[in-house]
Amino acid sequence: MPTDAKIERVADIKDKLERCSIALTTGYSGIPVNDMTDLRRRMRDAGVEFVVVKNTLANLAAEEANVPQFSEIIEGPTAIAFGYDDPVDTARAVNDYIRATRSPLAILGAIMGPGPVLQRTEVERLATLPSKPQLIANLLGQMQAPLSRLLGVLNGPLQNLDGLLQARIRQLEESA
Incomplete structure (x- = not known):
């Protein structure tokens, strides 16, 4: 018979699975308590x-949240990192922690x-992708580049004409 605490825990995990943009599972065996505290803080x-x-x-929570494929990535002592905004930020945070601390977190x-x-x-x-604002800036730059080049091509003859007229004005002023 399930206890009330377990029922509440399943409901809580289900809610997080439904709300999150990414749920990343990790194996945490071999991590000292102090490192786990530091990990949670970071x-x-x-x-x-x-x-x-x-x-x-x-x-159980994965089944209730209609994400049965989540069970494929749960094995051994498991911890879940729930990200609610940009999935790249969550993946980067976990990956950066592992690289920076050489943690056994997997x-x-x-x-x-x-x-x-x-x-x-x-x-x-996914963790190595640029952030969403940077990707948007890159996309806008790519979209703007052809227009800038077209403007330069269209502006070229006008600049040449302007240079020619300025030279003629100087020539007429010097001869007068």
Whole structure:
């Protein structure tokens, strides 16, 4: 018979799975308590909710949240990083922590909405993407470049005509 605490925990995880833009699972075995405290603080500072869960409760919550593929990336001692904004920021925060501290924390995979499961290598690749504002700026720059070149081509004859007229004016002023 499930206890009230477990029922509440499943409901809480289900709610987080439904609200998050990315849910990234990690294996946390071998991490000392002090490092785990530091990890949670860094994740909180990055806007990521980092939660240690029992696999059975996470599997139940995944079924209730209609993301059964989430069960594929739960194995061993599991912690979940829930990101609610840009998925790249969450992946980058976890990946940067692992690289910076050489932590034994291991990325198992991630899900973004109802889509397929992202494996560890795909999550690491996601972490290397530029931020959303930077991608938008790059896109706008790419869209603006052809217009700038066209403007330069169209402006060229006018500038040549202006230069020719200015030279003729100087020539007439010198001869007068």
